[in-house]
Amino acid sequence: MSDVLGQRGVSKDEGLTEEEVERRRERFGPNELHEVEQRRWLEVLISQFTGVIVLLLAVAAVAAFVMGDVIEGTAVLAVLVINGAIGFVTEMRAIRSMESLQEMTEIETRVRRAGDDQEIPAEDLVPGDIVILDAGDIVPADLRVIDPSRLQVDESALTGESVPVGKTSDPLDEDVPLAERENMLYKGTYLTRGTAEAVVVATGPDTELGQISASLQETGEKKTPLQEKLDDLGQKLVPLLLVVAAIVLVSGWLRGQDLFLMVETAIALAVATVPEGLPIVATLVLARGMWRMADRNALISNLASVETLGSTTVICTDKTGTLTENKMTVAAYELANGSVEVTGTGLDTDGTFQHGGQERDEPQDPAMQEALKVGVLCNNASVTEEDGEVNVTGDPMEVALLIAGMKGGLDRDDLLESLPETWEVSFDPAVKMMATYHDSDGRYTVAVKGAPEEVIDSSSRVVTGEDSRELSATEKDEWIEQSERMAEDGLRVLGLARKNVDRTAGSPYEDLSLIGLVGLIDPPREEVRPTIQRCQDAGMRVVMVTGDHAGTAKNIARSVGLVDSDDTEVIEGRELDDVENLTQAERDRFVNASVFARVNPANKLDLIDVHQAAGSIVAMTGDGVNDAPALKRADIGVAMGQRGTQVAREASDMILQDDNFESIYHAVREGRIIFSNIRKFVLYLMSCNVSELLVILIAALLGFPLPLLPLQILFLNVVTDIFPAFALGACGGSSDIMDRPPRDPEEPIMTRTNWTELGLFGVLISAAVIGAFAIGGGMYPGGMDTDEAVTISFLTLAFAQLWHVFNVRDVTSGLVRNEVTENLYVWGALGLSSVILVGAVYLPGISLALSTTPIGFEGWLLVFGMSLLPLVLGQIEREFRRRFGTSDS
Ligand code: ATP
Numbered sequence: 001m002s003d004v005l006g007q008r009g010v011s012k013d014e015g016l017t018e019e020e021v022e023r024r025r026e027r028f029g030p031n032e033l034h035e036v037e038q039r040r041w042l043e044v045l046i047s048q049f050t051g052v053i054v055l056l057l058a059v060a061a062v063a064a065f066v067m068g069d070v071i072e073g074t075a076v077l078a079v080l081v082i083n084g085a086i087g088f089v090t091e092m093r094a095i096r097s098m099e100s101l102q103e104m105t106e107i108e109t110r111v112r113r114a115g116d117d118q119e120i121p122a123e124d125l126v127p128g129d130i131v132i133l134d135a136g137d138i139v140p141a142d143l144r145v146i147d148p149s150r151l152q153v154d155e156s157a158l159t160g161e162s163v164p165v166g167k168t169s170d171p172l173d174e175d176v177p178l179a180e181r182e183n184m185l186y187k188g189t190y191l192t193r194g195t196a197e198a199v200v201v202a203t204g205p206d207t208e209l210g211q212i213s214a215s216l217q218e219t220g221e222k223k224t225p226l227q228e229k230l231d232d233l234g235q236k237l238v239p240l241l242l243v244v245a246a247i248v249l250v251s252g253w254l255r256g257q258d259l260f261l262m263v264e265t266a267i268a269l270a271v272a273t274v275p276e277g278l279p280i281v282a283t284l285v286l287a288r289g290m291w292r293m294a295d296r297n298a299l300i301s302n303l304a305s306v307e308t309l310g311s312t313t314v315i316c317t318d319k320t321g322t323l324t325e326n327k328m329t330v331a332a333y334e335l336a337n338g339s340v341e342v343t344g345t346g347l348d349t350d351g352t353f354q355h356g357g358q359e360r361d362e363p364q365d366p367a368m369q370e371a372l373k374v375g376v377l378c379n380n381a382s383v384t385e386e387d388g389e390v391n392v393t394g395d396p397m398e399v400a401l402l403i404a405g406m407k408g409g410l411d412r413d414d415l416l417e418s419l420p421e422t423w424e425v426s427f428d429p430a431v432k433m434m435a436t437y438h439d440s441d442g443r444y445t446v447a448v449k450g451a452p453e454e455v456i457d458s459s460s461r462v463v464t465g466e467d468s469r470e471l472s473a474t475e476k477d478e479w480i481e482q483s484e485r486m487a488e489d490g491l492r493v494l495g496l497a498r499k500n501v502d503r504t505a506g507s508p509y510e511d512l513s514l515i516g517l518v519g520l521i522d523p524p525r526e527e528v529r530p531t532i533q534r535c536q537d538a539g540m541r542v543v544m545v546t547g548d549h550a551g552t553a554k555n556i557a558r559s560v561g562l563v564d565s566d567d568t569e570v571i572e573g574r575e576l577d578d579v580e581n582l583t584q585a586e587r588d589r590f591v592n593a594s595v596f597a598r599v600n601p602a603n604k605l606d607l608i609d610v611h612q613a614a615g616s617i618v619a620m621t622g623d624g625v626n627d628a629p630a631l632k633r634a635d636i637g638v639a640m641g642q643r644g645t646q647v648a649r650e651a652s653d654m655i656l657q658d659d660n661f662e663s664i665y666h667a668v669r670e671g672r673i674i675f676s677n678i679r680k681f682v683l684y685l686m687s688c689n690v691s692e693l694l695v696i697l698i699a700a701l702l703g704f705p706l707p708l709l710p711l712q713i714l715f716l717n718v719v720t721d722i723f724p725a726f727a728l729g730a731c732g733g734s735s736d737i738m739d740r741p742p743r744d745p746e747e748p749i750m751t752r753t754n755w756t757e758l759g760l761f762g763v764l765i766s767a768a769v770i771g772a773f774a775i776g777g778g779m780y781p782g783g784m785d786t787d788e789a790v791t792i793s794f795l796t797l798a799f800a801q802l803w804h805v806f807n808v809r810d811v812t813s814g815l816v817r818n819e820v821t822e823n824l825y826v827w828g829a830l831g832l833s834s835v836i837l838v839g840a841v842y843l844p845g846i847s848l849a850l851s852t853t854p855i856g857f858e859g860w861l862l863v864f865g866m867s868l869l870p871l872v873l874g875q876i877e878r879e880f881r882r883r884f885g886t887s888d889s
Helices: 002-007 018-028 041-047 052-066 070-105 208-214 225-236 238-254 259-273 278-295 303-309 366-377 396-407 412-418 452-457 473-488 528-537 550-559 584-592 601-613 625-633 646-651 661-702 710-720 722-728 752-779 787-808 824-842 844-850 856-884
Strands: 108-113 116-121 130-134 142-154 190-202 298-300 314-317 329-335 338-342 353-355 358-360 382-386 389-393 421-428 433-440 443-450 459-463 468-470 492-501 512-521 541-545 570-572 595-597 618-622 636-640 654-656
Touching: 002 142, 041 070, 052 070, 052 259, 070 278, 070 298, 070 710, 070 844, 142 421, 225 278, 225 303, 225 661, 238 259, 238 661, 259 661, 259 710, 278 298, 278 303, 278 661, 278 722, 298 303, 298 661, 303 636, 303 661, 314 601, 314 661, 329 366, 329 396, 329 473, 366 396, 366 412, 366 443, 366 492, 366 512, 382 396, 396 412, 396 512, 443 452, 452 459, 452 473, 452 492, 452 512, 473 492, 473 512, 473 550, 528 541, 528 661, 541 550, 541 601, 550 570, 550 595, 584 601, 601 618, 601 625, 618 625, 618 661, 625 636, 625 646, 636 646, 654 661, 661 710, 661 722, 661 752, 661 787, 710 722, 710 787, 710 824, 710 844, 722 787, 722 824, 752 787, 752 856, 787 824, 787 856, 824 844
Parallel strands: 314 541, 314 618, 459 512, 541 595, 570 595, 618 636, 636 654
Antiparallel strands: 108 116, 108 130, 130 190, 142 190, 298 654, 329 338, 329 512, 338 353, 353 358, 382 389, 421 433, 433 443, 443 492, 459 468, 492 512
């Protein structure tokens, strides 16, 4: 072993020094498969100037210069630069935001450096680092095992073989094939059980996984379905654009108007109608929502899930730790010679044992002693007391058993001195038991604990005190009934048993002597009850899926308000075993059930299938190694941040940092808000664009001169529209967002109603603009051709678009107080854009480029009067729809 470490210049107890780590990092680089291709800012900048829009603008600018119109040409160039700058800043913000979010979900590794154990990001590992791993951890680099303990590893990611393999630290021959290298741990595989200390031998691209994946280089970033839909939406208005452009060109030509002006107008309209920025703004909205979820302790590791979240219809949640506190206390023992209650809660190591209400200072009874002993021996937790402070690590249920032992004067370390542990058969949720072997004068004492029905079933004798006797079938049934009574009182019940054997070979779960049952209290979390109610109000079903006993499950389900009647059916996991052959009636029964008990990890997969087949969008919680497949299969896999293993976290779409059910509710709410905001700004931007097209179209059809000049159209799109659009992305969600049923995931961003509205808003705004233009034309001596009339139509359009933000509120929101009016960003955006617009008229340089001119008090009156019209009519439409219409927003 010293050879292995010596070659790598490291000692097991000290690890590498910080200076050495620095040197090796320079030499070997970061521990990443292939350097995540960070889009450099230059690349992002360049990409802003390669789209169709930029090409069109460049053509317009060049044409203006060729025609000798320097001001026009310069102005178009300015628009081009502003457009690029805004695109650049937005995209960089989105990228940075996403990157820091991703960092939050990255998995950390325990490493020993300069004599200290610390958690570091896995990418910081260097060859020679000493890594400490636990069951459920993902192997962060290629490692040589130096100190394994009951180590087993799932190497399927590398070898395809899903049966876990044992590992040792013994040296091997040089030419052993990969799958048989028993002293190596490979990056990307994971520990299914045991623990290990190991030294890093290869990192990043030098690992076995790195070498495989080098040939499978990932192909850039994958777009989420939402981003793809937005890309498509951007193209939807192109046919309308082509029609309008053709009509403008032909009618202008027929009437002998300046052809260059017509071409420029067509180009400006094209810039307006193809909203290239939609996906990027959407990404910003998504990132913002993800940050808000992170504030609420829900980390999203997969961008596409944000969209799915809002459509969640079923939440399958485990019980322990999510619905309950996971703070356990032993409350009672049931032994062959009677019941014993235990006092003292939580981590308090003072407590008494009472028998029939009579206090007993010490549990003198031998059967009681045995029960405490098995609980303390068959255990992986630790409890230490220092200066009156109790420190615990491990499974809270096992901690509770240790504390009960301490109440009875049993200390685990002392006990292990006389009965050293030689072997552990780890807890397996499929078997529902665990066992430890202890050396006892050349023989072995086997301590077993597990689900009562399994332990009782595995027992052939029962401990009566100093002695034991045969356990009859009737007695077994009585024990089972007793465990059910305890479970129905809401206790988590375990069976305790022991045996003495000569050899460690053979099953630990045969011919056991049953000692008795232990009941633990795990109080329900207080905040869960109202949250479940809120989930149900939001049209989501909450389903408890637990490995625990049906009785316990039912009791807890009742106390958290998941079910309200005593005769609620609890379905046992084994009923799902034969999922392929279910009848429709059985399927319906499962889909409608709220409590599933004694569910093993494979049953979870089946349950997801049954729900998905019924058209549900399923969120499923999980924490263990075995939960990974179910977390992947669910539409939203939810892993626990504190209790969860690394494997579960890696397989999930969302990590709850506080393991709290309430966080799922908030994440769903945020998911719904995000979608509703995206819909808002898409509807907003597209209706603004349509109004511009219609203004030009109507004017051309009526034989009017152009009410908007090309540069004015560009100015609206590049400068004033976007602030309100961004602001809409930050709305807080209408007050009833969680009172509606979940959105159908197939529902498009723009529903049929939305398209109708888009047309309606477009017509309203363009009619107001044309009206203002005509009235304005009458107000000034030169008619509609004057700069004043054009300024009036330009400003009317600009302000009508600004007020239009209030029209995209949810149909169900209030008229005055709603998510748009309560969004301060919206007011800020309106203020900013208004100032810019006033500047566009009164600042000499800009007004020259935009051909605007002061319009006097009456002119402004006209602008405000007409621009407010679409708002008033739009609000009437919203109210009308609220009362009589459809409810899709
Ligand atoms: P939940 O799914 O709500 O977290 P759970 O912890 O009871 O519930 P599992 O971990 O699948 O679910 O456990 C199933 C049963 O196995 C438990 O009810 C308990 O009886 C038994 N059990 C759980 N952990 C252990 C353990 N460490 N040792 C022995 N038996 C255990």
